[in-house]
Amino acid sequence: MDARVDARADTDLTSLWEEHGPRLWRAVFAYAGDREVASDAVAEAFAQCLRRGTEVRSPARWIWRVAFRLAAGELQRRGRHEPSTDEELFLMPDPAIDLVRALSQLPRKQRAALVLHYYAGYTTREAAEVLGSSAATVRVHLSHGRKRLRELLGDDDE
Amino acid sequence: MSDLRERFRALDQIPSPDLREDILRRPVRRHLEPRWGRRLAAAAVAAGITALAVALLVRAFLGQPPPRPAEDPEFTIPTPSRVEEILHVEPVPHGERSSLMPGWVLARIEHDLRVTTMSVRRSKGGGICFHLNSGRGCGSLPSAPGEPLVVHVSGNYDPDPTTFVYGAVMPSIREVRVEFTDGTRISAAPIPGPAELTANFYLFGVRGSPVLGSVRVVNADGRAFTSPFGTVGALPIAAGILDVPAQGGTATGRLADGRPVFVVHHDDGTVTVVDGISTHVTSAATLVGWCESSGWFEEPHYGSKFDPHGVYRDGPAPTGLITYEIVEAGPSQVRVVGAHAPASRWTPGEEPTGPFCMVVGRPPKPLVLPPVEPVDATLSEVVASHEGWVGVRAILEASPNGALLCEPDTDGVCRESFHVPSDTKSDVGTTYRGVWLIEVRNGAIVSVAATPDTDFGSPRRGSSS
Numbered sequence: 330m331d332a333r334v335d336a337r338a339d340t341d342l343t344s345l346w347e348e349h350g351p352r353l354w355r356a357v358f359a360y361a362g363d364r365e366v367a368s369d370a371v372a373e374a375f376a377q378c379l380r381r382g383t384e385v386r387s388p389a390r391w392i393w394r395v396a397f398r399l400a401a402g403e404l405q406r407r408g409r410h411e412p413s414t415d416e417e418l419f420l421m422p423d424p425a426i427d428l429v430r431a432l433s434q435l436p437r438k439q440r441a442a443l444v445l446h447y448y449a450g451y452t453t454r455e456a457a458e459v460l461g462s463s464a465a466t467v468r469v470h471l472s473h474g475r476k477r478l479r480e481l482l483g484d485d486d487e
Numbered sequence: 488m489s490d491l492r493e494r495f496r497a498l499d500q501i502p503s504p505d506l507r508e509d510i511l512r513r514p515v516r517r518h519l520e521p522r523w524g525r526r527l528a529a530a531a532v533a534a535g536i537t538a539l540a541v542a543l544l545v546r547a548f549l550g551q552p553p554p555r556p557a558e559d560p561e562f563t564i565p566t567p568s569r570v571e572e573i574l575h576v577e578p579v580p581h582g583e584r585s586s587l588m589p590g591w592v593l594a595r596i597e598h599d600l601r602v603t604t605m606s607v608r609r610s611k612g613g614g615i616c617f618h619l620n621s622g623r624g625c626g627s628l629p630s631a632p633g634e635p636l637v638v639h640v641s642g643n644y645d646p647d648p649t650t651f652v653y654g655a656v657m658p659s660i661r662e663v664r665v666e667f668t669d670g671t672r673i674s675a676a677p678i679p680g681p682a683e684l685t686a687n688f689y690l691f692g693v694r695g696s697p698v699l700g701s702v703r704v705v706n707a708d709g710r711a712f713t714s715p716f717g718t719v720g721a722l723p724i725a726a727g728i729l730d731v732p733a734q735g736g737t738a739t740g741r742l743a744d745g746r747p748v749f750v751v752h753h754d755d756g757t758v759t760v761v762d763g764i765s766t767h768v769t770s771a772a773t774l775v776g777w778c779e780s781s782g783w784f785e786e787p788h789y790g791s792k793f794d795p796h797g798v799y800r801d802g803p804a805p806t807g808l809i810t811y812e813i814v815e816a817g818p819s820q821v822r823v824v825g826a827h828a829p830a831s832r833w834t835p836g837e838e839p840t841g842p843f844c845m846v847v848g849r850p851p852k853p854l855v856l857p858p859v860e861p862v863d864a865t866l867s868e869v870v871a872s873h874e875g876w877v878g879v880r881a882i883l884e885a886s887p888n889g890a891l892l893c894e895p896d897t898d899g900v901c902r903e904s905f906h907v908p909s910d911t912k913s914d915v916g917t918t919y920r921g922v923w924l925i926e927v928r929n930g931a932i933v934s935v936a937a938t939p940d941t942d943f944g945s946p947r948r949g950s951s952s
Contacts, residue, residue: 342507342510342511343507346505346506346507346510350503350505350506350507351503352499354503354504354506355498355501355503356498358498358503359495359498364504368509371506372510375510376510376511379510424494424497424500425497425498425501427497428494428495428497428498429498429501443491443495444495447491447492447494447495448495448496448498475491478491479491482494
């Protein structure tokens with residue numbers, strides 16, 4: 330009688346990837362503006378989560394947080410606040426190209442807040458948890474980012 | 488605001504790569520921030536060099552070695568070798584009823600493992616949880632007696648498996664603490680098993696539990712073994728009333744089932760009841776005696792020594808002696824209400840008050856020993872009719888799977904032999920004659936102990952009366 334009680338022994342890469350992988354990758358890509366950074370951060374976050382197994386209580390949250398932090402660390406290391414997105418965009422549909430280009434004009438923290446809130450559907454508090462800041466800070470970034478993004482997208486009239 | 492959500496939905500049209508293969512191929516601890524990694528590594532190296540230099544300076548000035556890791560019996564620093572341990576736990580039948588607790592639980596640790604702390608708890612769901620050092624694992628209770636409970640415990644363990652003590656493989660376990668949710672706590676120490684079980688067995692008892700027939704250990708290959716410690720720590724609540732000697736005195740006594748004990752009335756007025764049978768078992772256990780001059784209990788055959796509280800002090804015994812929980816039962820009388828499993832070897836004890844009675848190479852001085860009168864009946868009659876501890880005259884032969892006790896006829900030939908579980912790895916084929924104290928349960932001999940009138944053991948071998 331095997332009474333193994335590993336709560337999440339069945340941490341399954343396939344199901345975790347299907348649920349969060351593509352969406353997380355797009356979010357990190359929109360934030361970083363760089364395919365390589367996005368792929369590296371997302372793959373590393375998944376790998377670390379699987380390695381940690383049951384230590385991670387909420388794998389989805391954990392992966393999002395780690396992926397964003399890894400991407401932020403990489404951007405900081407590269408010392409590049411304005412990602413060069415042009416070469417990344419040749420495969421994308423127009424609305425996506427417009428958005429990613431506009432996002433690339435914003436400061437990093439505003440980009441992160443906007444992507445987490447408007448794309449991933451996180452509340453300001455949840456976004457703050459992912460970014461390791463406070464909800465109030467995220468609200469400020471959202472407010473500034475929203476204004477600037479609308480300008481860049483030509484939605485000023487709203 | 489919804490306009491922005493609409494805008495962001497465009498991101499869904501970006502084709503994303505499938506990174507699953509990349510995820511599985513990733514090496515452990517890959518750092519995306521190598522500069523920080525280098526800084527940390529450099530800081531760690533610098534800190535290590537500083538610490539080493541400080542330690543060397545301290546050593547040079549004080550002339551003393553640097554402090555060793557704490558030798559606290561309850562806590563030691565686990566070394567970082569992560570292994571998964573598997574425990575097989577079987578409920579041990581006691582009498583008609585069979586349940587996991589109260590009673591005895593057998594835990595077998597699959598891998599050689601140095602256990603420094605261990606506790607067992609009932610989980611909220613009615614299962615059982617084991618904590619081994621830093622690891623933890625739970626399982627649900629078996630639905631039927633004898634059905635094994637397998638609990639996987641993972642954590643950081645010291646890989647050092649065993650230590651050798653007096654030629655016998657003993658687990659390097661120091662103390663076992665068992666704590667139940669009802670507040671019951673007991674501590675136990677390793678109990679030696681026969682050689683083929685290689686001592687990776689730990690037995691736990693609950694104080695004041697119902698009568699326990701015997702502890703049965705089933706080996707991985709299916710061979711069964713009944714522990715000679717079968718009744719230890721599992722005495723009935725009414726385990727007998729004992730007379731207490733005058734202050735400063737020690738007297739022998741018998742529990743309700745005939746088990747020999749000592750009642751020690753210490754100089755400070757407290758009373759201790761100590762078991763009369765040594766925890767050192769080879770082909771048979773041996774009685775211990777009280778030495779007036781040393782103020783210790785001494786084992787006449789192998790020379791193990793214990794202080795007046797039954798705490799181990801010297802010799803081959805693996806643990807201290809069993810002690811008993813008592814309540815006052817009247818003027819100069821105590822009632823035994825429970826048993827404590829023997830304390831570990833590392834328990835601090837008292838110093839002797841004078842010369843020892845048993846010194847190797849010198850003639851022994853007389854010990855106060857529990858009187859054992861052999862009954863006037865054949866061995867088969869005793870086994871068929873008796874229950875509890877009784878003296879018999881018999882021959883014990885060490886066999887590969889335990890000992891054989893037989894009653895010789897006038898020619899000295901054995902008519903009928905009774906199997907007695909014991910550890911006979913070193914003296915297979917040897918026979919010992921004399922008076923034995925045996926424990927009979929349900930028509931079987933479950934324990935045998937040598938008395939002073941037994942030709943057994945090294946210091947007094949051949950000097951029996």
